[in-house]
Amino acid sequence: xxxxxxxxxxxxxxxxxxxxxxxxLLLITSLSxxxxxxxxxxxxxxxxxxxxxxxxxxxxxxxxxxxFMTHAHLSFFANIVGDSARLTRLPIDxxxxxxxxxxxxxxxLASWSLGAACFRSEYARWGGVVLIAALLSxxxxxxxxxxxxxxxxxxxxxxPATLFAIAAFLSNRPRQTVAWLLLTALVHPQMSVYAAIxxxxxxxxxxxxxxxxxxxxxxxxxxxxxxxxxHAAQGAARDALFSRTYFFVGNWAWYEWTGVFAPLALxxxxxxxxxxxxxxxxxxxxRALVPFGLLFTAAGVLVGIPTWLENYTRLQPMRAFHLVYIxxxxxxxGLIQEYVLQRNVGRWLGLFLPLAICMWFLxxxxxxxxxxxxxxxxxxxxxxxxxxxxxxxHTPKDAIFALxxxxxxxxxxxxxxxxxxxxxxxLADSVKDSGAVSLFPQLADEWERETQAERGWKNFHPRDxxxxxxxxxxxxxxxxxxxxxxxxxxxxxRDLVVCRIDLHP
Numbered sequence: 001x002x003x004x005x006x007x008x009x010x011x012x013x014x015x016x017x018x019x020x021x022x023x024x025l026l027l028i029t030s031l032s033x034x035x036x037x038x039x040x041x042x043x044x045x046x047x048x049x050x051x052x053x054x055x056x057x058x059x060x061x062x063x064x065x066x067x068f069m070t071h072a073h074l075s076f077f078a079n080i081v082g083d084s085a086r087l088t089r090l091p092i093d094x095x096x097x098x099x100x101x102x103x104x105x106x107x108x109l110a111s112w113s114l115g116a117a118c119f120r121s122e123y124a125r126w127g128g129v130v131l132i133a134a135l136l137s138x139x140x141x142x143x144x145x146x147x148x149x150x151x152x153x154x155x156x157x158x159x160p161a162t163l164f165a166i167a168a169f170l171s172n173r174p175r176q177t178v179a180w181l182l183l184t185a186l187v188h189p190q191m192s193v194y195a196a197i198x199x200x201x202x203x204x205x206x207x208x209x210x211x212x213x214x215x216x217x218x219x220x221x222x223x224x225x226x227x228x229x230x231h232a233a234q235g236a237a238r239d240a241l242f243s244r245t246y247f248f249v250g251n252w253a254w255y256e257w258t259g260v261f262a263p264l265a266l267x268x269x270x271x272x273x274x275x276x277x278x279x280x281x282x283x284x285x286x287r288a289l290v291p292f293g294l295l296f297t298a299a300g301v302l303v304g305i306p307t308w309l310e311n312y313t314r315l316q317p318m319r320a321f322h323l324v325y326i327x328x329x330x331x332x333x334g335l336i337q338e339y340v341l342q343r344n345v346g347r348w349l350g351l352f353l354p355l356a357i358c359m360w361f362l363x364x365x366x367x368x369x370x371x372x373x374x375x376x377x378x379x380x381x382x383x384x385x386x387x388x389x390x391x392x393x394h395t396p397k398d399a400i401f402a403l404x405x406x407x408x409x410x411x412x413x414x415x416x417x418x419x420x421x422x423x424x425x426x427l428a429d430s431v432k433d434s435g436a437v438s439l440f441p442q443l444a445d446e447w448e449r450e451t452q453a454e455r456g457w458k459n460f461h462p463r464d465x466x467x468x469x470x471x472x473x474x475x476x477x478x479x480x481x482x483x484x485x486x487x488x489x490x491x492x493x494r495d496l497v498v499c500r501i502d503l504h505p
Contacts, residue, residue, distance in 0.1 A: 025112070025129070029105040032133045035356045037150045037363045037372045038100060039416070040093060045151035046408070046417020046432045047071055048078065049096060052152075053423055055082025056092050063400045063425035063473065067433045067447070070440045076186045077154040093376040096152050103156035107148060108133055110163035111330050117170040118282040119334045127337030128330035130348075134355040137362050140325050141259025142252060142300065142318040147326060150363060155322075158188035162195040162323060169199055170281040194296075194320040201288040201295075249304040249318075260321065263328045264293045270331070277338045286331065289324055296320035314439050369412040383495040384413045387478060388421035390491045391498060395424060395476060402468055402501075403478040404457040405430040405450075412495065418478075427454060427472060462486060469501045477501055 041049045051072035054061050072078040085095040111132045115125035136148040149156065165180035177199070185192035271286035299317035341347045364372060370382045380386045384407075391401070401424055408415050408431040418426050428450035437443045453471055456464075462484045465477060476498060483489040483497035491498040 021112070024126075025105060025108050028108055028130065028133045029101060031356075032104050032108075032136055033101060033373065035134070035360050035363075036136045036148070037360075037367065037374075038097065039151050039367055039370060039374050039414070040096065040376070041417045041420025042151045042367070043415045043417075043432075044149065044153050044435075046415070046420050047436060048153045049151075049417065049420035050423075051078035052081045052085075052096060053092055053420070055079055056085040056095075057397075057423075059397050060423055061419065061425050062398050064419075064428065064450075065425075066443060067428060067436050068419065070436060070443065074189055075154055077157060077188065080157075080187070081152070091376065097376045100152045100156060103152070103160065104136070104148060106157070106160035107163070110160040110167065111326075113167035114163050114170075114327065114330050115334055117167050118279055118285060118331060119277055119338075120279060121277050121338065123341075123343060124277055124334035124337045127335075127341060128333035130352055131329050131333030131336065132326065134352050134359060135329055137359045137366075138325070138329075139259075140322050141256045142249070143316070143321060145319065145322050147322075147329070150367075154188040155191060158184045158191045159322070159326065161187060162191065163326065165195055165199065166202070166285075166327070169202060170285065190316070191319070191322075194323055197295075198288065198292050198320075198323060201292045202284065205284050205288045249300050260293070260297055260318075263321075263324060264290050266332075267293075267328060270335070275335055275338065277334075282331070285327065289327060293321060293324045367414045370414045370416075382412065382414060382416070383493045384410070385416050385421055386493055387491065387496045387498060388416065388418060391422040391424055391476075391478070394491065395498075397424070399424050399476050400472070400474045401426040401476045401478060402454060402465075402472070402474045403427075405454045406457075407478075408432060424476075427451075427474065460484070465501055474501055 039045075047068050048071070050061060050065070050068045054065060054069065054072075055078050081096065081099050082092075084099070085092045088095065090098075108129050111129045112125055115128040119125050119128070132147065137146050137150070139146050145155070148159065161180050161184040165177050165184060168174075168176035168180060181192065181195060181199070184195050267286050268290050271283055271290065275282070296317045299315075303313050303315070303317065336351070341351065360372075370385065371378065371380065374380065374385075380389060391399075401418065401422070403418065403426065404410070405428070407413060407418070408429060415431075417432060418424070418429075428447045430451050433443075433447055433451075437447045450472070453468055458480070460468075460479070465484060465487075468474060477483075477487075478496060478498050481492055481495055481497045483492075483499045487499040487501075489497040489499040
């Protein structure tokens with residue numbers, strides 16, 4: 001009887017420990033959202049969210065969907081999120097927010113898995129997890145990316161999938177490695193290339209030729225759709241390409257170069273030592289990161305200087321440093337715990353509480369006119385998103401809008417995408433749609449025509465709006481308050497008006 005109880009208790013203990021770990025991860029995830037904020041459809045999400053909403057409701061976006069669906073057709077990400085909204089019948093904004101939270105949780109769980117492969121102590125593993133959670137808003141040098149965006153994109157899901165693949169490889173679980181790498185490719189093909197090449201670097205360090213070959217073959221096959229011609233970009237495609245200044249290493253400031261080489265130098269130094277509390281794969285991981293980072297730095301320099309290779313800057317080789325930064329912080333967090341924090345609660349609070357406060361202020365400064373966490377269904381104090389939400393609720397789904405092509409750079413707009421929040425079609429803009437054009441030059445001519453038709457928007461008169469309506473099937477405009485004389489404008493706030501366009505030349 002007693003022996004049976006011991007066996008039952010012994011079986012129950014790992015389960016209880018697993019539940020305890022998941023509970024702590026959920027708590028850290030919740031705190032991460034509160035620290036780093038959430039913003040529906042902001043910045044890069046202005047491209048991803050309309051694709052999700054188009055999957056959830058195909059009646060949306062009858063005009064201009066090529067500026068976001070060209071991205072979406074290369075990935076299953078929009079289908080995963082959009083179909084989950086259709087299946088659950090939950091409001092789409094709630095589903096998108098839920099996926100954002102799930103992706104943060106998965107990133108922290110993946111960081112734990114990577115830490116478990118590299119550190120013997122559970123406290124060291126938690127050190128890596130908590131450091132990643134505190135630094136989600138840290139910019140990655142030369143990429144215009146952060147560790148985890150405060151909005152939902154395909155990277156939100158591909159990043160934890162990549163870490164799971166690496167952790168499985170280090171733990172000698174090849175089937176799981178392939179499965180996670182396949183998921184990464186289905187969600188974000190570009191980021192899967194970096195993951196596959198890094199696994200190839202790990203395999204080379206391990207001297208496992210059988211693992212290296214498929215990894216490198218996968219990377220090569222994944223890169224085929226992204227090949228571009230060997231000549232200088234031209235016309236509108238060139239304008240869009242050069243609007244992404246971070247594509248070109250010649251435009252970088254000194255601190256961006258520091259952000260490239262400082263982590264690599266630290267990783268090289270760490271790889272030459274034997275820190276306490278680490279497993280044998282720790283050194284393998286740090287040794288693989290250095291040549292991996294140098295490889296893509298060289299690629300970034302190579303494609304960013306000669307004009308005949310400038311089309312290849314679209315491949316954004318420096319985005320490989322997104323992976324370098326995440327692994328670096330997981331390892332650094334574990335080492336900080338081993339050597340500094342140990343099991344002293346005061347030291348943990350003394351490090352991570354100031355970090356969290358700094359990150360909170362950083363995000364507040366990035367979205368100064370918006371609520372720190374834009375909860376689904378909440379009222380917005382941002383006049384732009386307030387107008388977008390009114391448009392969503394009071395205009396027909398087939399409405400086609402026009403507004404200033406530079407609206408995302410307007411004071412108080414905070415980089416919220418019109419399509420993502422308003423759920424209506426709109427003429428092309430010069431800010432995020434140019435990003436789509438920089439990667440897909442076939443969109444350049446139409447993008448140039450639409451943005452040129454809107455040039456001088458701030459000085460438009462009723463006849464200019466009528467002329468625009470004669471070229472494109474726009475039925476509504478969003479413009480600065482007061483609106484055009486004689487127009488019917490059913491919505492106004494202190495900055496903006498929404499007006500019908502019934503005039504045709």
